[in-house]
Amino acid sequence: MMSIFSLITGRPGPSGFGSASTAEQVTNGIDASNLTAIVTGGASGIGFETARVLALRKAHVIIAARNMNAANEAKQRILDENQDARVDVLKLDLASIKSVREFAHNFIALDLNLNILINNAGIMFCPYQLTEDGFEMQLSTNHIGHFLLTNLLLDKMKETARSSGIEGKIVNLSSIAHMHTYSGGIAFDNINNKKSYSDKRAYGQSKLANILHAKELTRRFQEEGVNITANAVHPGIIMTPLMRHSALLMRLFQIVSYPIWKNVPQGAATTCYAALHPSLKGVSGKYFVDCNEVTPSSYARDELLATQLWDFSNKLVNSASKS
Numbered sequence: 001m002m003s004i005f006s007l008i009t010g011r012p013g014p015s016g017f018g019s020a021s022t023a024e025q026v027t028n029g030i031d032a033s034n035l036t037a038i039v040t041g042g043a044s045g046i047g048f049e050t051a052r053v054l055a056l057r058k059a060h061v062i063i064a065a066r067n068m069n070a071a072n073e074a075k076q077r078i079l080d081e082n083q084d085a086r087v088d089v090l091k092l093d094l095a096s097i098k099s100v101r102e103f104a105h106n107f108i109a110l111d112l113n114l115n116i117l118i119n120n121a122g123i124m125f126c127p128y129q130l131t132e133d134g135f136e137m138q139l140s141t142n143h144i145g146h147f148l149l150t151n152l153l154l155d156k157m158k159e160t161a162r163s164s165g166i167e168g169k170i171v172n173l174s175s176i177a178h179m180h181t182y183s184g185g186i187a188f189d190n191i192n193n194k195k196s197y198s199d200k201r202a203y204g205q206s207k208l209a210n211i212l213h214a215k216e217l218t219r220r221f222q223e224e225g226v227n228i229t230a231n232a233v234h235p236g237i238i239m240t241p242l243m244r245h246s247a248l249l250m251r252l253f254q255i256v257s258y259p260i261w262k263n264v265p266q267g268a269a270t271t272c273y274a275a276l277h278p279s280l281k282g283v284s285g286k287y288f289v290d291c292n293e294v295t296p297s298s299y300a301r302d303e304l305l306a307t308q309l310w311d312f313s314n315k316l317v318n319s320a321s322k323s
Contacts, residue, residue, distance in 0.1 A: 013292035015279065019236060023053040023268035026291055030276050033058035034166065036113045037275065038153070040092060040146065041121025043070040046173075046235050049268035050118060050275075052078050055085040057276065060112070064092035064103060064121070094121055094145025095131040097320040104152035113160040114153055116275050119146040119172045119210070128197040133320035136192050138199075142206035146172065147213055147313045161227040167281060168228035170217060171274045174210040174287065176234050178300055181205045185299035186212075186309055191316075209309055211287055211296055216306040218285030229284035231274050236290065238267035 012018040017026050037054050041047035042063035055061045055078050065071035071089040078085050090106055093099035107114075122142045131140045150170060161168040181204035182190075190196050210232050217230035238261065273291040274280060287296040299305060 013290060015273070015277075015291045017269065017273065017291035019262060019290040020266060021269045021273075021291055022265040023049055023272040024056070024265065026269045026273040027053055027057050027276050030057050030278070032276055034164070035115040036060040036062070036160075037116035037118060038062045038064055038107065038114065039118045039120055040064045040094065040149070042118075043067060043074040043089075046238065046264060046267045046271065047118075047120040048074050048077075049264050050120060050271050051087070052081070053268060053272050054116075054275070055087055056082055058084075058086075059116070060086040061088070062107065062112075063087060063089045065089065066091070066093045066099075066121075092121075092149075094149070095137060095141045096145075097133050097148060097317060100145050100148045101152065104149060107153070108156060113164065114156045114168070115160055115164070115166055116169045116171070117150060117153060117157065118271060118275060119150065119170070120271065121146075122173060122206075124203050125199045127199065128194050130192065134192070135316060135320070136197070136202060138202045138206045139191060139209065142203075143209035143213065144313055144316055146210070148317050150213075150217070151317075157228055158226055165227075168226075169275050170214065170228065170230040171271055172210040172214045172230070172232045173271065174232040174234055174296075175203075175207040176289070177204045178208040178211055179204065179297045181208050181299065185302065185305050186312070188308070188312055208297070208299055209313075211300040212302075212306040212309045213313075214287075215285050215300070215303070216310045219303070219306070221284065229280070229282065231280070231284060232287045232296075233270040233274050234287070234289045235267045235270055236262040238262050238264060 037059050039047050039051045042051040043065040051061045051063050063071050068091055075087045075089050078087050090103055092103040126137055129137045157168045182201050185208055214230040214232040221228050270288050270291050274288055286293050
């Protein structure tokens with residue numbers, strides 16, 4: 001893990017960047033004008049800053065968001081700052097299998113390339129609830145929705161990588177919270193169990209799933225010889241709309257731990273680093289904190305667990321599609 005000293009001081013790691021680096025700094029001088037990127041949850045928080053900086057580096061950015069008013073406002077804010085920005089918005093509710101399928105259909109109908117997929121959107125510490133498809137809300141929104149979205153867009157990404165010769169990039173936003181999960185890592189037999197539900201462990205489980213997803217994608221890409229990478233990142237501890245279910249608790253925590261908190265431009269740095277930095281060419285299946293590779297938990301390194309999760313996620317998606 002990055003040391004607490006590095007976290008507090010912002011001292012750069014081997015990559016040349018650290019906890020104090022911003023998204024603009026880590027992408028300085030990068031020309032992304034030939035790239036198209038989707039950012040889920042790009043209307044607010046870290047997702048908005050990621051979309052803004054990718055657009056600043058001349059990428060064509062598609063903001064995928066549930067709230068279309070917020071998404072259109074986000075687009076306008078980017079255009080106000082940068083009139084040459086290429087930004088589109090498309091509706092996406094990751095807690096709905098139907099909405100994920102509609103988004104993928106609508107994006108593919110635009111006949112654009114797809115070089116970068118940033119699975120950024122998420123919810124955190126919410127009370128127990130089920131989605132319209134009958135899945136626990138945090139796992140569904142943070143992992144299952146992104147799992148299906150990625151699968152539906154993979155052919156487009158492969159086609160783009162093939163025709164352009166440019167390496168495709170998938171970036172999953174995970175969290176250091178992946179270390180605090182249920183026994184066994186993923187509670188396959190108790191996914192929807194209300195009695196054993198813990199809002200903190202359910203969040204940790206979904207963030208572990210994000211790392212395992214990138215790991216299994218990597219295994220499959222390497223087996224196929226596909227020119228796409230998949231990595232997971234921890235953005236840091238930042239006060240964003242993600243904290244809405246635990247705002248009071250987080251504010252109290254912030255008071256006693258203020259040196260390790262980041263602002264939003266710093267929070268988006270590792271995502272943008274993983275998406276655009278040339279030093280990560282060919283790097284896949286890794287976990288990054290403060291723009292440096294670190295070793296995640298033993299569950300997150302478990303290849304069998306990654307494969308089990310893939311099969312389990314497929315079954316859930318297929319069961320929802322049939323109902």
